[in-house]
């Protein structure tokens with residue numbers, strides 16, 4: 001049967017890696033996510049190299065954002081994101097500590113919820129240039145429900161080091 005994408009919600013996922021082969025980890029996440037039925041890639045941001053925000057002293061991250069259409073529920077999308085993290089042997093040792101792969105659910109349509117297991121929009125996305133900068137590239141008109149335009153939020157942030165790495169490119173899966 002053909003998939004009915006008219007019922008899909010527009011979702012945003014943020015990817016981060018600061019251990020191991022960082023670009024390969026991000027690419028692996030993109031490939032695995034879009035191997036999932038019910039998830040269709042709409043936009044992929046450039047890759048940014050970013051100074052770590054919070055947590056212990058650690059290496060710089062590569063960050064990127066994917067925009068997708070989802071027929072998966074928010075809970076199933078989070079499960080899928082966590083399954084992809086686990087496939088990359090992510091260990092949760094320290095809060096905000098280094099990791100091979102982080103996949104966060106940033107937005108799910110206009111949905112809002114504050115369940116600690118799944119808060120949407122992501123509770124810290126609006127203050128993180130490593131999320132907002134690539135997101136604004138992937139979708140210049142993007143908004144965070146209840147907070148406003150991603151581009152405006154970005155311009156109101158203090159100095160956070162984010163460098164676009166045009167030499168590192170994520171491939172759109174076939």
Ligand SMILES: Nc1ncnc2c1ncn2[C@@H]1O[C@H](COP(=O)(O)OP(=O)(O)OP(=O)(O)O)[C@@H](O)[C@H]1O
Pocket residue numbers: 078092095096097102103104105106115116117118119120121122123124
């Ligand atoms: N929007 C969300 N996306 C991903 N996880 C979420 C979200 N809202 C709540 N969580 C919960 O947060 C828990 C911790 O997630 P994680 O280990 O990825 O946090 P972190 O990446 O260290 O920090 P941060 O949440 O600040 O990005 C997860 O077990 C998950 O249930």
Ligand SMILES: Nc1nc2c(c(=O)[nH]1)N=C(CO)CN2
Pocket residue numbers: 015016017050051052053054055061063096097102130
């Ligand atoms: N630069 C950067 N800093 C972070 C990141 C990240 O992806 N990039 N993720 C965190 C927890 O989600 C904490 N700090």
